[in-house]
Amino acid sequence: MDVLELARWQFGITTVYHFILVPLTIGLSTMVAILQTAWVRTGNEKYLRLTKFYGKLLLINFALGVATGIVQEFQFGMNWAEYSRFVGDVFGAPLAMEALAAFFLESTFLGLWIFGWDKLPKKLHLATVWAFAIGSFLSAYFIIAANSWMQHPVGARYNEETGRAEMTDIWAVLTNNTTLVAFPHVIATAFLVAGTFVAGIAVWWMVRKSREDRSHPDVSMYRTAARFGAVTMLVAGVAVVVTGDIQAKLMFEQQPIKMAAAEGLVHTAEPAGFSLLTIGNLAGNDPDSVVHLVEIPNFLSYMATGDWNAEVKGLDELQEIYAERYGEFDENGEAIEYRPNLAVTYWSFRLMIGLAVFSAAMCAAVFWFTRKGRVIDQEWMSKLALLSLPMPFLAASFGWIFTEMGRQPFVVAPNPTGSDQVMLMTMFGVSNATDVGEVATSMIVFTLVYAVLGVFWFRLLQRYASEGAPHVEYEEPSDDPDRPMSFAY
Template identity: 60%
Template sequence: MESLDIARWQFGITTVYHFFYVPLTIGLAPLVAIMQTQWVRTGDERWLKLTKFFGKLLLINFAIGVVTGIVQEFQFGMNWSEYSRFVGDVFGAPLAMEALAAFFVESTFLGLWIFGWDRLNKKVHLATIWLVAGATTLSAYFILAANSFMQHPVGARLNPETGRAEMESIWEVLTNSTVLAAFPHTITAAWLTAGTFVAGIAGWWMVREKRRGRPEVAEGVYRKGFRLGLWTMVIAGIGLAVSGDFQAKLMFEQQPMKMAAAEAICETPEGGTPFSILSIGDFSNDCENVNHILEIPGLTSFLASGDFNTQLLGINDLQAQYAEKYGEFDANGEVINYVPNLTITYWSFRLMIGWAAFSAALAAAGLWLTRKGRTPDNKWLGTLGLVAIPTPFLASSFGWIFTEMGRQPWVVVPNPNGITDIHMLTADGVTTVQGVGVVAASLAIFTLVYTFLTVIWARLIWRYMVQGAPEIVHDDSPEANPGRDSDPDAPLSFAY
C-alpha cells in the first residue's frame, strides 16, 4: 500500500469514529433544553428528573466527541498537507469560525450549565443550555460549509502564479447551495438519532417500571420522555425526506457521477432510470455482472429532476466526458479512473436508508401503543427501543461514507457550471513528505485509541442508562433557596 491508501484509511476511520458521536450531541442538546424548559415552565419535578438523566448522557457523549474531533484538523496539515496548501486559505476560514464563534460558545455555556444549578437564576440557567444547543447547530453549519466547498467550490479563485485557491467571498462560501441542502439534512438526521436515543431508553424504562409494579414512575416520568422522543423522530423523519429530495436533485446537477454510482448505472439507459432496491453481482467499475433484481421504474429520474422520464448518463459516458475535460492520464502517465468505488457507494446509500427504518418502526409502534394516555407494558416494545438506538447512528455514518466516497477520485470536485476552475484529485492532496511507515504507524495508533474511547463511551452510557432517572431531585436554584448561605469564594461543585 502507498501513503495515499493508508492516509485515506486513516482519515476515513477517524472521521467515522468522530461522526458517530456528533449527531447525538447536536440532537440531544435541544431535547435536554426542552425538558428543562418544561420543568421551569410547569414546576413539575418529573421533567427535572428527565433533564438530569439525559443531561448526564449528553455530557458523556460531548466529552468523547470533543476528544475524537481534535485529531481531525491536525491531519490536514500532516497527511494532507498538499491539499491544505492548495485550498487552506478558503477551507480554513469556516473551520476557524467554527472554533471561535461556535465551539467556544458551546464549551463556555456548557460549563455554566454544569456548575450553575445552584448559582444562576433558574431562567438564566435555562438560557445556558439553549445557547449550548444553538452553538452545536452553528458549529455543524460551519463544518458543513467547509465540506461543501470540497463538494462544490464557490467564492474563490485560482491564483495561477501561486497555484493556490484564494478566498474572494466568505459569504458565497457560507451560502453555498450545497451547504444549504446538506445542513437541514444533517440536522434532521441528528434529531432522528437523539429522538431514537431518548425514546429507546425511556421506552425501555417505561416498560420495565410498569412490569415492576410502579405505574406512577412509568407513566409520570418515562412516558413523557418516550413521547418526546417519538414526536422528535416523526418531525425529523419528515425533515429528512424533504431535505433528502432536495439534496438528490442538487447531486444530479453538481455530481452526476455520484448519482450514477449510487445506482450502479454503467450504461446510459433509454428513457427514465429506475431505482434499484436490490442488486447482486460484481460491482467492479465495468458493471458487466451486476443484476438489478428489484427496481422501481423511473424513481431515480424523479429523485434527480422531478420527472420520471429524465435520462441520466451512465458511468461509462460520464467517464469519457471527465477524461476529455480534465485529462485522461495523471502525472505518472496512468489512466485516471473518475468512477468511485461502486460497491461502497451503492450499498452505503441503501444502508443509510435501511438503518433508518428501525427508527420509523419504533415511532409507529410507540405512538400507537401510547395513544389516548396509555402506558404499555409490552416487553417487545422495550426490546425494540434498545435495538433501535444504534440504528440511526449507523444510518448517519453510512450517509457520511456515501457523501465522501461518492465524490472520489476528487478531494475538491470541479464546479460543473464553471463558476470556478478549482479542483483537485485526492491523489494530489496527500503529503509528499511523510513515508508509508509514519502514516501506517499513526493509522494503527489512532485506530486503537479511538476503539478504546468508543468502548469507554459505550460502558459509561450503559452504566448510567441502567441507573435510570434519579428518584429524588431538588430545585437548587437561588430563588428556591433564598435563605441558604452562599460563600462566593466556595469552589464550584460538579452537578453530576
C-alpha cells in the same frame, strides 16, 4: 499500501469514529434544553429529572466528541499537507469560525450550565443550555460549509502562479447552495438520532417499571419521555425525507457520477428506475456485469430531476465526459478512473436509507402503544427499543461514507457550473513529507486509542442509562459568594 491509501484509511476511520458522536450532541442538546424549559415553565419535577438524566448522557457524548474531533484538524496539516496548501486560504476560514465562535460558545455555556445549577437563577441557567444548543448548530453549520465547498467550490479562484485556490467571496462560501441544502439534512438526521436515543431508553425503562408496578410514578415520566422522543422522530423523519430529496436533485446536477454510482447505473437510461437489488461486479473493474434485479420504474428519473420520464446519464457516458473535461491520463500516463467505488457508494446509500426504518418502526410503535394514556409493558418492545438505538447512528455514518467516497477521485470536486480549475484530486492532496511507516503507525495508534475511547463511551452511557432518572431536589441559587461551585452530575 502506499501513503495515499493509508492516509485515506486513517481519515476515514477517525472521521467515522467522530461522526458517530456528533449527531447525538446536536440533537440531544436541544431536546435537553426543551425538557429544562418544560420544568422552568411548569415546575413539574419529572422534567427536572429527565433533564438531569439525559443531560448526563449528553455530557458523556460531548466529551468524547471533543476528544475525537481534535484529531480531525491535525490530519489536514500532517497527512494531507498538500491539500491544506491548496485550499488553506478558503477551507481554513469556516474552520476558524467554528473554533473561535461556535466551539467557544458551546464550551463556555456548557460549563455555566454544568456548574450553575445552584448559582444562577432558573431562567438565566436555562439560557445557558439554549446557548450551548445554538453553539452546536453554529458549529455544525461552519463544518458543513467547509465540507460543502469541497463538494461544490464557490467564492474562490485558482491562482496559476502559486498553484493554490484563493478566496474571493467569503459570503459565497458560507451561503453555498450545497451548504444550504446539506445543513437542514444533517440537522434533521441529528434529531432523528437523538429522538431514537431518548425514546429507546425511555421505552426500555417504561417496560421495566410497568412490569414491576404499573402505578409507579416513574412509568408516567418515562411515557412522557418516550412520546417526546417519538414526536421528535416523526418531525425529523419527515424533514430527513424532504431535505434528502432536495439534496439528491442538487447532487445529480453537481456530482452526477456520484449519484449514478449510488444507483449502479452503468448505462444512460430514459427513464431510469431506482434499484432495490443489484447483482454483478460492483468492485468497478467490470461495470457491464451490473444488473438491476429489482427496481422501482421511473423513480430514479424523478429523484434526479423531478420528472418521472427524464434521462439519467450512466457511469460509462459520465466517465467519457469527465475524461474529456478533466484529463484522460494522470502524470504517469495511466488512465484516470472517475467512477467511484460502486460497491461502497451503492450499499452505503441503501444502508443510509434502510437503517432508518428501525427508527420509523420505533416511532410508530410508541405512538400506537401509548395512545389514550396507555403505557408499554410488552417485553418485545424493550428489545425493539434496544435494537433501534444504534441504527440511526449507523445510518448517519453510512451517509457520510457515501458523501465522501462518492466524491472520489476528487478531494475537491470540480464545479461544472463555475470554474473547473478550482479542483484537486485526492492523489495530489496527500503530504509529500510523510512515509508509509509514519502514516501506518499513527493510523494503528489512533485506531487503538479510539477503540478504547469507544469502549469507555459505550460503557459510560450504558452505566448511567441503566441507573435511570435520578431523584433530585432543586436548591435555590445561593447569594453566598464564597459558596464553592458544585458539579451537578
